[in-house]
């Protein structure tokens with residue numbers, strides 16, 4: 001028996017595709033596999049378990065009245081019902097924001113000794129500690145008590161006891177899951193020393209070249225990057241065959257769904273057509289280097305999707321491909337339209353001319369497309385060339401307009417602080433957003449992070465970079481990003497100032513940014529009625 005654990009903390013709005021699709025594939029290959037979504041189970045334990053009122057009472061006697069009032073309001077609000085499961089919460093932004101805030105407040109109630117731990121719905125921080133620093137992770141794994149312990153002792157360990165697995169795999173996707181992963185693994189190791197512990201997941205692939213024999217990862221009997229599964233060399237580490245059919249699309253199996261509901265007004269199921277990115281050229285992107293593009297070899301995914309529809313509809317399908325190929329989206333939309341499936345979907349697509357093919361966006365709109373995510377990054381043509389995005393501004397404008405006119409929500413990502421970015425570039429982006437504000441429903445701005453394993457990091461001179469270095473205090477093998485200076489100093493700092501002083505001070509832009517659902521962002525945007 002193979003048990004696959006999804007550790008806390010990741011956005012609890014849907015099953016995570018990595019673990020859930022792996023469980024389905026393993027079972028398909030004859031491996032007895034059970035998934036434990038500790039991410040969701042820990043959240044329910046903490047908010048709706050028996051501890052919360054006890055903690056709240058203890059707090060009442062030790063904290064000032066203003067904190068108590070806020071905490072008690074939050075607790076009664078979330079304990080009576082779960083507002084994030086109700087559609088009406090998604091009609092008014094303030095109501096939604098308050099529901100999220102109340103849940104975060106309830107989550108942060110400390111168990112007494114763990115005052116430096118700050119769990120949230122989508123993040124986890126330990127004050128004075130970083131998940132990229134080995135000694136910090138080691139210290140966390142060996143703590144006397146943590147916010148995850150009561151869940152592990154009361155629920156997870158008894159579950160493991162009854163399942164009696166030979167191997168337990170941890171699926172690590174986000175940095176916010178690292179603390180819980182090492183802590184939960186240490187507790188399992190202590191209680192069940194005979195069970196093999198294996199670590200895998202998307203984050204492991206980002207940590208290329210990390211030394212897995214060093215603490216705290218020596219806690220695991222094996223660390224399996226996805227590449228090892230592709231090369232079919234994971235067998236010795238996991239003890240199970242790994243010749244998985246990775247070319248049939250990636251979907252969940254409804255038998256794996258936990259009994260508690262994910263936090264959304266309707267089920268959201270992730271699905272990916274293939275692996276990697278069909279474009280695979282952006283100079284700041286590390287993804288396509290570790291996953292060469294592999295589209296589905298057959299249309300089996302359509303057959304699996306049909307089964308999911310027959311058992312679980314209606315639902316929202318979250319296409320998780322880094323860049324969903326338009327021809328597969330055509331097939332999906334066609335099937336939904338023809339067969340009348342009650343399924344809506346959203347996907348990341350590139351702003352390429354292919355989207356303007358006659359009838360394509362029309363087909364998507366009538367075939368369930370509720371939202372498109374576009375990584376536009378900038379509206380400065382020179383920067384787009386340096387990024388090798390392969391998109392043109394007039395084409396981007398045309399797609400946004402047409403898509404919006406079809407009733408599709410446009411979710412646009414912008415990046416500020418790319419090496420060599422000038423104020424003129426920043427102003428061009430501002431102008432673009434202002435000119436096309438009516439076709440942009442959500443605007444997600446980020447400050448550029450330079451990934452350590454990106455083409456830019458391999459050729460800094462080609463991008464005006466004069467200094468490239470690790471961020472202070474980060475272990476070099478676990479760090480994901482590098483700090484840099486271009487000819488004018490810190491591009492990131494310039495970007496921060498521009499965003500605050502100029503970009504976000506434009507009321508129309510501010511409104512598009514405010515339209516983002518707090519915390520859950522794109523994961524709940526398709527439900528957010530206030531944006532349309």
Ligand code: SF4
Pocket residue numbers: 277278279280281282285286287288322323350375
């Ligand atoms: S940024 Fe997106 S489109 Fe560009 S290579 Fe990476 S995944 Fe593909």
